[in-house]
Amino acid sequence: MSFDLTLSTFLTIISAFTTIFLPSHPKSYYHSLFLSPSLSSNDSLSHDLLSLTRRPHVAGTPANSHTASYVLSQLTSYNIPSRLKSYSVLLTYPVSRSLTLTPSLQHPLPEVFSLQQEIYKGDPFADVAGEVLPTFHAYAKSGTATGPAVYVNYGQMEDYRTLEEMGVDVKGTIAVAKYGRIFRGDIVQNAYEAGCIGVIVYTDRKDFGGGDSGNWFPNGRWMPPTGVQVGSVLLVKGDPTTPGWASTEGCERLSDEELVEVLPKIPSLPVSGQDGETIIKSIGGKVAKDDWQGSKDGPVYRVGPGPAVLNLTYLGKQTIASIENVIGVIEGAEEPDRYVVLGNHRDAWTFGAADPNSGTATLLEVAKRLQKLALEGWKPRRTIILCNWDAEEYALIGSTEWAEENSKILISRAVAYLNVDIAVAGPGFRADATPQLDELIREAAKQVQDPDNSSQTVYDSWAKSSPSLEVGRLGGGGSDFAAFVQHLGIPAADFSYETGGYPVYHSLYDDFVWMKQFGDPGFHRHVAVASIWGLVALRLADDEILPFNYVSYATELKNGAKELEDRISDKGVDVNPLLKAIEELQGAANKINGEIEGVKRSKRQISSMWKDENIKVRELNDRLMMTERAFTDPDGLPAKPWYKHLIYAPTKHNGYGSRYFPGIEDAVEEASGLKTTDSWRAVQHQIWRVSRAIKHASIVLSGHLA
Known part of the structure; x- marks a missing residue:
């Protein structure tokens, strides 16, 4: 019997052999290392924040261009390939x-x-x-x-x-x-x-x-x-x-x-x-x-x-001015065509110590820790993109222009977008996200020490203030996640320490002194946000199967549909199409969870190295990643067509958002005022639109043609 061994086949066998038999650190080792106190630095966070907030830096001004250069130089010093991306916009x-x-x-x-x-x-x-x-x-x-x-x-x-x-x-x-x-x-x-x-x-x-x-x-x-x-x-x-x-x-x-x-x-x-x-x-x-x-x-x-x-x-x-995003890329070793995007804006109305440069300093902290992981041998499975946006304060301009320019590639490749705007403005952890990320965020919170009580975790203190460990939703258009989730349909999250808000918002007094005295005197909250933000990013970048769970998504939508039914049950509007679509999503979510468990069991066997299993993992991940896209509609919301997401987006009269079904909410508000048959028929139409979107999401998640 003859046996022809090509060079490529030989290299594949050697790679598989070394992966199985030679010692190497698992991804979990690097994730634990990321949380090590030895990798974090309160002093460098404080230094970065002071450097970023020495002068007022409104978008389009030389002072803000200087902060862009600072962020670029820091990322470059961490050996992260980085560049400026400029746009000419109306300010x-x-x-x-x-x-x-x-x-x-x-x-x-x-x-x-x-x-x-x-x-x-x-x-x-x-x-x-x-x-x-x-x-x-x-x-x-x-x-x-x-x-x-x-x-x-x-x-x-x-x-x-x-x-x-x-x-x-x-x-x-x-x-x-x-x-x-x-x-x-x-x-x-x-x-x-x-x-x-x-x-x-x-x-x-x-x-x-x-x-x-x-x-x-x-x-x-x-x-x-x-x-x-x-x-x-x-x-x-x-x-x-x-x-x-x-x-x-x-x-x-x-x-x-x-x-x-x-x-x-x-x-x-x-x-x-x-x-x-x-x-x-x-x-x-x-x-x-x-x-x-x-x-x-x-x-x-x-x-x-x-x-x-x-x-x-x-x-x-009004003037057409140049704005500058800073983009850093850590290329993935195994799936470089899958992106985990982290973003924070840099421009401020005044000094911007809380909004937004507490987030900018935290982004640099995450970047620095990732560099230290790289020095220890870590390489992400998927590509991590670090984005520092400009002109957010004007109209989320930097992130929106970048997302619009890259919309087609982001739709096909982005796993998730993780945003931090105001990293810290006081005590109390807060997370907002699309629901498939809820479980992942809670798991990350369990691993991070509470910055205000070292005897417990962020999860523990969160549970005390919110026994249900409630994760908010991204229905508002108030920060840079809008272009990703509400326009493109990319899973997203937003993190901060600021449950009570902060009173000096957008004023002369949002400066380094206010942060040091009242926002975060020891900069421990900044460290905690960096830990949670980075750990969620690492899980999304490194886990072989994406840690998404759509069961919570279906549960959330079912609760919303029931609330809607209770409010309009006497208006001659049928909510059953929506409830039925959500039941199908629930079934698809349970189905893919079962498939994931099956693949994990088989991956524990030596046969996990073979090609068929890796193809199945890729197929599962594609379904998990693309399901969020299906909640969008190309026509967008009736009053706000740029917003394509039919579940999470602002309503017509409140840019700070709705909990869910903004198109239905707007139609109900109008019908409640007009009290006409046609206006309630419009409500029914919006219910059908959302039902169809959820049906599409179920098909994508199940992985089979209807």
């Missing part, structure tokens, strides 16, 4: 703004607001505080609006319905709204739809200033009286001149006439709690509801309109 900056208050005809002397955030005593960054942009809303409409002030609570649609029930006519008024509950862009849009001609948004003392007894920064964690939360009021995501495609040099852009349609329609300004309270004192009319009132020692909140009259003027400039 806006303030030119001038003013706000005056005429209390009443009886007291006509106008009060002119300074619109200045005061530098605090001992501020080590006072010498560069002048570089902070004047307080403004990015993309706000330039113009002047003069009219009686009307108090609209948080500016939600239900708040306007309450005012209508009170007999308050808001048409032609200036809406005065508190920050909170919904995205500031929706506050402006809701005011426009209600007939207001301008909007003032302020940081109420009850919510951000410590209420009746809190101490404000620098003596406490709360927002000082002159603090202002700035931010964007653009409703679309990404560069508004290139909706759905990347803003590369020389690309197609919307005309000025088309652009006007997507920008805010009325002028707006953010103001401080101190200025907001002054305005509130001048508003008369009916007393607002108890839950609309402010601090106990503050004024009585009345709704107006008037007699106070506001004169608001804003002038901004």
Whole structure:
């Protein structure tokens, strides 16, 4: 008998032999090593954060370009191949703004607001505080609006319905709204739809200033009286001149006439709690509801309109500016065509110690630990991509343009996207994710020490604060995961320590001093976030079979469908198609879990080296990875077509999100107001759309044609 042995066959046999018989570290060894205290450094995290926050660094400015160079140099020093990826995008900056208050005809002397955030005593960054942009809303409409002030609570649609029930006519008024509950862009849009001609948004003392007894920064964690939360009021995501495609040099852009349609329609300004309270004192009319009132020692909140009259003027400039993403790639050894993407943005409205550079420093910590693993011989099975985004604060622009430019390859190759925006803003671990990642996140939390109590794990403290260990959902469009999960249908997660939020958000006072005194004095929480973020990434990059579990996904959707059925059962709408589709998803999830267990059993045998088993693993992983894509629809949501995901995306009037089924939620809200047969028929149509998407997901997960 003859035996022909080619060189390639010989090398394959040698590779298999060494894999089986020669000593090597299993992936679990490197994962444990990643969590070793010897690999982490509170001092380097603190140093990176201070380096990143020495100056204000708004997108499109030289200071922010400098931070991009810093991140690039750090990644390069860790031997991670890295580069800058630039886009030319539409950004806006303030030119001038003013706000005056005429209390009443009886007291006509106008009060002119300074619109200045005061530098605090001992501020080590006072010498560069002048570089902070004047307080403004990015993309706000330039113009002047003069009219009686009307108090609209948080500016939600239900708040306007309450005012209508009170007999308050808001048409032609200036809406005065508190920050909170919904995205500031929706506050402006809701005011426009209600007939207001301008909007003032302020940081109420009850919510951000410590209420009746809190101490404000620098003596406490709360927002000082002159603090202002700035931010964007653009409703679309990404560069508004290139909706759905990347803003590369020389690309197609919307005309000025088309652009006007997507920008805010009325002028707006953010103001401080101190200025907001002054305005509130001048508003008369009916007393607002108890839950609309402010601090106990503050004024009585009345709704107006008037007699106070506001004169608001804003002038901004629009410019095509260059932004820079930093991209680092650790290539996978066995499946280089499968990507685990980690992302954090770098640009900030001011110094950005919590938002976002606590996350940037944490990203660099993860990168440094991965380099140390590489020095020990580790190579990821799949490719890990480290992304540091620009212009997130404007409209998630850096991540969106990159995701749009790479959409086809990401759809076919991305395993998951793991986001950290604000890594730390206080105590309390929080995770949001698509449901197939829930179990993986909880497992990671069990392995990481609680930064505030060394006798327990993050899992232990999480369980005490939330016995169900609830993982939130990614229905909001508030951070860089939006382009990945809501537009492309890629499994995603977001991690942070900030369960109570942080009051100096987007203000002059979000600086290194605030972080060191109140956010994370010892930088132990930063270390914990890096550990969980990196461990989840390592599991996704290294586990032979992806650690996804769609059983929890089906359970989540079933609970949501039952809640929906209870709410609209008397409206002649049939929810059964949705329930049936979810049952099929449940069956597919159980089926693939059984297949995975079968493959794991067989992989324990020596036959696991043979080709057929490896093909089966790849096929299982493809199904697990691609199922999330099936929840998307190319037509997107009716009111927001860029959002393709029919399960998790923002609703029409709240960019901060819905728990599930945003298209159905929007249709129900409209039908509840119109109360017509056609409007409830539209609800039924959205139920069918979601049902079909879930059916498609079941087919993908099961791996068989229908």
